[in-house]
Amino acid sequence: MELGSSSIGPSFKAANPPVRISKNTNLTLRRGSQRFSFRVSAVSYKEFADSALEETRKRVVLEPSPLQERYSSMTGLDGKTQLQMLAFKSPKIRLLRSMAIENETMQCLYDLQVFDFAGFMEPEYDTPIFCANFFTSANTNIVVLDLNPLQQLTDQTDYQDKYYKNIMSIYHKYDEMFPWGGKLTAESIKFFSPLVMWTRFSSSQDKHNALFSAFLEYYQAWLEMTIQVKEEIEPSQVRANREAQHKYLTWRAQKDPGHGLLRKLFGEEKAKELLRDFLFNGVNELGTKTFIDYFPEYQTEDGTVSDKRSIIGKSFETRPWDSNGLFIG
Numbered sequence: 001m002e003l004g005s006s007s008i009g010p011s012f013k014a015a016n017p018p019v020r021i022s023k024n025t026n027l028t029l030r031r032g033s034q035r036f037s038f039r040v041s042a043v044s045y046k047e048f049a050d051s052a053l054e055e056t057r058k059r060v061v062l063e064p065s066p067l068q069e070r071y072s073s074m075t076g077l078d079g080k081t082q083l084q085m086l087a088f089k090s091p092k093i094r095l096l097r098s099m100a101i102e103n104e105t106m107q108c109l110y111d112l113q114v115f116d117f118a119g120f121m122e123p124e125y126d127t128p129i130f131c132a133n134f135f136t137s138a139n140t141n142i143v144v145l146d147l148n149p150l151q152q153l154t155d156q157t158d159y160q161d162k163y164y165k166n167i168m169s170i171y172h173k174y175d176e177m178f179p180w181g182g183k184l185t186a187e188s189i190k191f192f193s194p195l196v197m198w199t200r201f202s203s204s205q206d207k208h209n210a211l212f213s214a215f216l217e218y219y220q221a222w223l224e225m226t227i228q229v230k231e232e233i234e235p236s237q238v239r240a241n242r243e244a245q246h247k248y249l250t251w252r253a254q255k256d257p258g259h260g261l262l263r264k265l266f267g268e269e270k271a272k273e274l275l276r277d278f279l280f281n282g283v284n285e286l287g288t289k290t291f292i293d294y295f296p297e298y299q300t301e302d303g304t305v306s307d308k309r310s311i312i313g314k315s316f317e318t319r320p321w322d323s324n325g326l327f328i329g
């Protein structure tokens, strides 16, 4: 298979994503008679969301999700930080939602930006969860881009062959540009696939352009999977899909690294609502198991959930999958 193309099933070839027009911003400051001019590389995650939705509409009929009526935009307690939310569904996609946070201040054009874009299927489908999670502050970026599996991929399984084997070339296209981001909360690895792009980098226009291409390429691979997937009719399989999704939602609604920032921006109560009702919607509806049922190691002596983000701690200094996607730990 040639590099840059990928196939899911016999007929699928991922199209190359549209090229992004570079958007540099020139800033000019004056002090007395002197002029200082410099360029900042700007990234607009709203543009990422718009492009993904545009690609989706070419293939799938999207309807607004009922969540859109309650969540569209918000301003943080600082009066400066803007949050924008989009939410859609289709007959197969339970929820396709986007959250973009931007903070434009006078001192620094883009002080803080967050992008969290995810796609969750109805439980009749075992397609992975689309996950783009980008955090950009003054000069650093933290990126997770993945098709999060519904089955743990630290062992070779049919699920891995079905969804990942034929699209590993997508990951290899970007692995030099976006090397492994170093140690991370060890618990997270079981929610990731061998396709995961976990990286940190300093902002530059080249990196932001490449991230945009990677985002759309991963997204198109996911979209194609959602189109080709067949409905599961075996009730035990549907139950397993639902529980896997519920476990994932339960993990992220409780332990997502974004909690702290959302709490600072909107206060504890609103942050919790955003997490449980919008970002990880389904946590209250898809199952009745609690966080402790799924992750008993987090139980404290008085029975509550430990505040710790991780019990195991940070690990995986290097990528725990080899280039073929085999887990090497």
Ligand code: BLA
Pocket: 101, 114, 116, 131, 133, 135, 142, 144, 183, 184, 185, 187, 188, 191, 192, 252, 256, 257, 258, 259, 261, 262
């Ligand atoms: C950092 N986000 C991180 C890190 C990971 C992720 C792995 C590095 C820190 C760590 O090791 O945990 C992302 N972790 C994930 C994802 C999964 C996971 C996607 O387990 C999926 C299973 N992030 C958000 C939102 C905000 C956000 C909404 O999703 C902000 C509102 C911020 N992520 C954020 C921040 C950091 C971060 C501020 C750096 C701070 C930190 O490391 O705690």
